Amino acid sequence: MSTFPKEESVLAKGSIHPHDGVVFCIIQQRTLWLQKMDHVVLLFSLLFALAFADRESQKKIPSLSLNNASHKRPKRDWIWNQMHIKEEIDAPLPHHVGKITSSVRNNNAKYIIEGEFANTIFKVEETSGDVYAFERLDREKKAEYELTALIIDRRNNQSLEPPSKFIIKVYDINDNVPVFVQKVFNGSVPEMSPVGTSVTKVTAVDADDPTVSGHATVTYQVIKGDEYFTIDDSGVISTTRPDLDRETQSTYEIIVKAKDAPGTSGDSSTATVIITLSDINDNFPVFKHSSFHFKVPENISVGGEVGRVKVEDVDEPQHRNTKYSFVRGDYRDTFEIVANPYTNEGIIRPKKPLDFEKVAEYRFDIEATDPTVDLRYFRAGGSRSISTVTIEVTDVDEPPVFTKLPYEFKVMENDAEVRTLGSVWAHDPDAAKRKIRFTRRRASPNGDYIRVSDTGIIQLPKPLDREFSSSYNITVAAQEILEDGRLSDRESHAQVHVIVGDENDNAPELVYPEEPRVCENAAPGKVIVRISATDKDEQSPRGFFKYSLATEDSNFSLIENYDNTANITVKYGQFNRELAKIHYLPVIISDNGDPELSSTNTLVISVCKCNEKGNFTFCEERAKQVGVSIQALVAIFICIFTIIVLAMLLFLKKRHKKDLSGQGRSVAEIHEQLVRYDEEGGGEMDTTSYDVSVLNSVRRNGVKPEAMPSLYAQVQKPPGNTTSGAGEMETMIEEKKNEADNDRDLLPYDTLHIYGYEGAESIAESLSSLQSGSSDSEVDYDFLNDWGPRFKMLAELYGSEPSEDFVY
Numbered sequence: 144m145s146t147f148p149k150e151e152s153v154l155a156k157g158s159i160h161p162h163d164g165v166v167f168c169i170i171q172q173r174t175l176w177l178q179k180m181d182h183v184v185l186l187f188s189l190l191f192a193l194a195f196a197d198r199e200s201q202k203k204i205p206s207l208s209l210n211n212a213s214h215k216r217p218k219r220d221w222i223w224n225q226m227h228i229k230e231e232i233d234a235p236l237p238h239h240v241g242k243i244t245s246s247v248r249n250n251n252a253k254y255i256i257e258g259e260f261a262n263t264i265f266k267v268e269e270t271s272g273d274v275y276a277f278e279r280l281d282r283e284k285k286a287e288y289e290l291t292a293l294i295i296d297r298r299n300n301q302s303l304e305p306p307s308k309f310i311i312k313v314y315d316i317n318d319n320v321p322v323f324v325q326k327v328f329n330g331s332v333p334e335m336s337p338v339g340t341s342v343t344k345v346t347a348v349d350a351d352d353p354t355v356s357g358h359a360t361v362t363y364q365v366i367k368g369d370e371y372f373t374i375d376d377s378g379v380i381s382t383t384r385p386d387l388d389r390e391t392q393s394t395y396e397i398i399v400k401a402k403d404a405p406g407t408s409g410d411s412s413t414a415t416v417i418i419t420l421s422d423i424n425d426n427f428p429v430f431k432h433s434s435f436h437f438k439v440p441e442n443i444s445v446g447g448e449v450g451r452v453k454v455e456d457v458d459e460p461q462h463r464n465t466k467y468s469f470v471r472g473d474y475r476d477t478f479e480i481v482a483n484p485y486t487n488e489g490i491i492r493p494k495k496p497l498d499f500e501k502v503a504e505y506r507f508d509i510e511a512t513d514p515t516v517d518l519r520y521f522r523a524g525g526s527r528s529i530s531t532v533t534i535e536v537t538d539v540d541e542p543p544v545f546t547k548l549p550y551e552f553k554v555m556e557n558d559a560e561v562r563t564l565g566s567v568w569a570h571d572p573d574a575a576k577r578k579i580r581f582t583r584r585r586a587s588p589n590g591d592y593i594r595v596s597d598t599g600i601i602q603l604p605k606p607l608d609r610e611f612s613s614s615y616n617i618t619v620a621a622q623e624i625l626e627d628g629r630l631s632d633r634e635s636h637a638q639v640h641v642i643v644g645d646e647n648d649n650a651p652e653l654v655y656p657e658e659p660r661v662c663e664n665a666a667p668g669k670v671i672v673r674i675s676a677t678d679k680d681e682q683s684p685r686g687f688f689k690y691s692l693a694t695e696d697s698n699f700s701l702i703e704n705y706d707n708t709a710n711i712t713v714k715y716g717q718f719n720r721e722l723a724k725i726h727y728l729p730v731i732i733s734d735n736g737d738p739e740l741s742s743t744n745t746l747v748i749s750v751c752k753c754n755e756k757g758n759f760t761f762c763e764e765r766a767k768q769v770g771v772s773i774q775a776l777v778a779i780f781i782c783i784f785t786i787i788v789l790a791m792l793l794f795l796k797k798r799h800k801k802d803l804s805g806q807g808r809s810v811a812e813i814h815e816q817l818v819r820y821d822e823e824g825g826g827e828m829d830t831t832s833y834d835v836s837v838l839n840s841v842r843r844n845g846v847k848p849e850a851m852p853s854l855y856a857q858v859q860k861p862p863g864n865t866t867s868g869a870g871e872m873e874t875m876i877e878e879k880k881n882e883a884d885n886d887r888d889l890l891p892y893d894t895l896h897i898y899g900y901e902g903a904e905s906i907a908e909s910l911s912s913l914q915s916g917s918s919d920s921e922v923d924y925d926f927l928n929d930w931g932p933r934f935k936m937l938a939e940l941y942g943s944e945p946s947e948d949f950v951y
């Protein structure tokens with residue numbers, strides 16, 4: 144149905160003329176519903192409505208009189224129906240759409256349309272009101288256009304009627320092909336599915352108007368692969384055969400076509416559907432060979448791989464559940480077969496060690512089955528697949544085998560009579576049966592406490608001490624002796640555990656308490672301290688330690704607690720600190736061993752002042768009474784003796800102090816050239832820049848100088864006789880002074896060189912004689928005698944043996 148817009152009546156301009164009998168009737172048009180009617184039907188409906196309205200108005204004319212006529216403006220209407228036009232009209236443009244009319248009778252009236260696409264796609268004839276489309280319309284792009292109609296006076300552009308909206312509706316034609324929403328569809332279905340099993344669904348859409356019968360109805364058809372699959376009108380694809388086998392063909396590619404409803408013309412579109420068959424377990428495994436042969440060394444480890452038997456199972460790995468069983472040959476306790484579903488193999492592994500000397504070859508039959516196969520779809524032959532397996536064991540040179548593991552021996556400590564604990568034994572498992580040599584590899588604790596002979600005898604070189612170690616663990620290696628006498632590089636190991644039994648050879652010792660103290664006014668029975676003991680030997684299960692006092696002549700008592708402890712209590716009370724501030728209490732402790740051992744330990748008890756509440760207020764400081772062993776005393780004595788010897792050696796090494804008077808010479812006889820030495824480093828080598836001449840000494844007591852060549856200039860003694868060495872020295876100094884004053888090569892002034900430090904290269908340290916008369920240096924200057932005449936004077940001054948010749 145089409146809807147006309149409801150408009151307010153508009154009266155035409157002018158009045159009723161009684162002479163011509165013409166009466167303008169007011170036509171009020173209400174809602175009219177039109178559905179799928181062409182322009183001819185619409186025109187006939189309009190003419191019929193006008194004729195009926197005119198007849199009714201003529202009946203009412205006689206009732207009107209001229210006297211009642213008035214100049215009221217009659218109501219006027221826009222006169223048109225809702226407009227329709229087909230899409231894609233195959234005719235020259237423009238296409239007539241419809242006509243808009245009004246009851247206005249005005250020669251200057253002008254029609255105008257406004258709105259979207261007005262005056263572009265749609266235009267109106269100004270005088271007639273005819274509306275034309277200047278483009279071919281496509282309903283799939285836009286199905287309706289809403290415009291506004293206006294009628295104005297072209298002289299002043301004033302509206303003669305109120306604006307009115309109207310709709311141009313585009314009729315659909317079947318001009319679109321159904322199109323699939325995607326080019327390729329995917330589907331999956333289990334193999335061997337029953338006929339009619341749904342696979343997947345495809346969808347195609349048609350852009351035409353679905354309200355027009357047949358325009359948007361889509362039908363589907365399988366045009367390739369229809370022998371396996373079919374499709375219904377809703378696009379659901381299903382199977383047509385029950386024997387779709389994935390192992391024969393796993394994927395199918397079919398083509399489906401979509402077109403309009405049957406009986407309608409138009410093209411169609413196609414799409415590809417890829418259908419995959421999912422696997423089900425419908426095949427039994429089958430051996431690829433009727434027999435398998437493997438070689439394996441006898442020393443293969445348990446759980447190692449002997450070989451692999453291959454089977455064929457065309458099902459997917461997740462559906463393979465191959466089981467292997469032994470059907471002939473009693474070796475199921477020696478081997479096992481583990482299935483690998485991803486490689487279609489059965490891995491043979493030994494469950495226990497193989498021995499070439501016992502069994503050199505294994506032969507047995509195995510069967511491969513799959514208990515999870517769905518027999519409803521199984522179409523092959525028999526379900527059993529049997530193959531023969533032969534395993535050949537090859538000989539290898541195996542290491543020796545110990546007859547017993549581990550070895551354990553027991554021995555009492557301090558047993559000097561036991562020298563042999565036992566022996567270990569190993570044999571060659573091979574057919575050669577070579578001899579075995581035994582060697583100890585590791586020992587714990589470290590030490591040569593246990594020995595192993597070449598023949599495997601466990602020996603004790605000396606008695607063992609349980610208190611040092613209660614057990615010993617050693618590793619014994621066994622090696623074969625080859626034909627050429629060498630040892631094989633393959634060896635076996637055995638653990639030997641030696642347990643040392645306990646002998647009661649240690650007396651119990653007191654666990655010393657922290658400074659036992661007692662108040663001087665302690666009452667009888669007052670517990671002073673609780674003592675306990677320890678024993679290096681094993682605790683005897685027969686009882687506890689026994690405690691007693693070595694003497695009863697004391698102000699203390701001992702009371703046993705029978706829990707390996709005892710209490711020391713006050714016997715009489717009232718200690719006299721003036722007589723004794725410290726009491727030494729010997730305590731005897733005995734064990735329950737066989738034989739029984741005891742020790743005497745001394746408690747040092749301090750007598751202290753206490754207040755009324757029994758709290759200690761003052762105790763003398765004392766060294767703790769500790770037990771010192773003989774070894775500690777010997778060590779202390781050796782240290783003291785060593786210190787004494789070192790002190791004596793240092794004392795003897797100290798040289799006797801030498802001074803100038805001890806050499807029979809006075810200080811005045813010694814003269815040196817004093818030079819201030821400001822340079823660093825070097826020792827005597829630094830003085831090479833200054834030429835120092837050795838002063839020649841005069842003879843003493845008529846003794847001539849040594850008749851030997853001198854490296855230095857000899858200065859002649861000035862003439863004249865002197866009665867003393869001092870006079871000769873004075874004359875010589877004056878002569879030297881004059882020579883120095885007249886020597887142009889010397890400095891114009893006297894300098895003082897101080898040999899305070901001779902540098903790192905001098906082992907004699909300082910050679911200066913300043914302040915050396917009282918030096919207590921321990922340096923031995925005898926080496927100066929080996930330095931030649933240049934240092935002869937220094938050697939005589941500082942040497943150990945004086946020289947009779949004293950030369951300056």
